[in-house]
Amino acid sequence: MITDTAARHEEEQHIKHALQQCQYPRWAIEKGKQQVLHKNKNRKPHKPKKKDATTDNKDTITLPYIRGLTERIQRAMKKHNIHTAVKPYRNIRQLLVHPKDRIENHQKCNVIYEIPCKSCKKTYIGETGRAFTVRKHEHKKECEKETAGRLTRTEHQRAQQDNLKSAISDHCKRNNHVMDWDKSRIINQESNKYKRWIKEAIEIRKRGADTMNRDEGSFQLSRTWDSLLQRPPAGRGRGQPDRTVRLTTP
Structure with missing residues (x-):
């Protein structure tokens, strides 16, 4: 102006x-000139609004509305100069929208799993992109098929020479052992197939001779990691730190 x-x-x-x-x-x-002059003549001077000091210093809390209780809390807060806002205790979204049900462990996909032997300390390490329960059922079905009935001496000698499709079936038939299917478990989960192969190879290498796996998995892990992945000695005393290193894939 x-x-x-x-x-x-x-x-x-x-x-x-x-x-x-x-x-x-x-x-x-x-x-146009006269209209501008008339407008400026009747314009009121701008006065800044006075702020209410009592409202500036008020703290605000939000309460869920519960009939009969929220009103009492509001009255108590007002005495201490605390402003209260109210929100619904339950809204339509909470009533209509429900989260997905939690997936049980045996139904999870993209996993690295472990199936122990009931007759010895060896375990089988595997990976699958399907549901764990489906893959375990396939192992169990094949193992039961190959080990059904008693083995004669001749059949036992033949089993020592044959290589079955599954390492689990191979282990049970050669040694006349039984797998502990109830204690099978998921030890890791990874949606990326390449990373899942790496994690499977790590778990196999960590267990060393305690696995019944016939190979080291789909990924060829470098022997450079052996010193980090080897398990601590069986005679390690109680109270001594466990120096086993857990690796994570990139």
């Missing part, structure tokens, strides 16, 4: 000349 008289007069002449160049008639220019 221009307050200097000379500058204001100069600005008015500039606007008037610009409007004349745009073919505005003289009467329209004068009428």
Whole structure:
């Protein structure tokens, strides 16, 4: 807003000349000038609003609305100059939208799993992108098929030479052992297939001779990691730190 008289007069002449160049008639220019002067004359001076000091310093808390209880809390908070806001105790979203049910461990997919032998300390390490319960059922079905009935001496000698499809079936038939299917468990979960192969190879290498696996899995893990993945000696005394290193894949 221009307050200097000379500058204001100069600005008015500039606007008037610009409007004349745009073919505005003289009467329209004068009428517009009078309207502006009348508007400025009746304009009220701006006064900043006074802030209520009592409301500025109020703390605010949000309460769930419970009929009969929330009102009592509000009255108590008001005495201490604390403002309270109320929200519904339960809303429509909570009533209508329900989260997904938790997936049971045996139904999980993309896992690395362990199946122990009931007759010795060896375990089988495997991985699958399907549900764990499906893969375990396949192992169990094949193992029961291959080990059904008693083995004669001749059949036992033949079993020592045959290589069955599954390492589990191979182990049970050669040694006349039984797998502990009830204690099978998921030891890791990974959706990325390549990373899952790496984690399977790590678990196999960590157990060393305690696995019945015939190979080291789909990923060929470098022998450089052996010193980190080897298990602590069986005679390690109680209270001594476990120096086994757990690796995570990138």
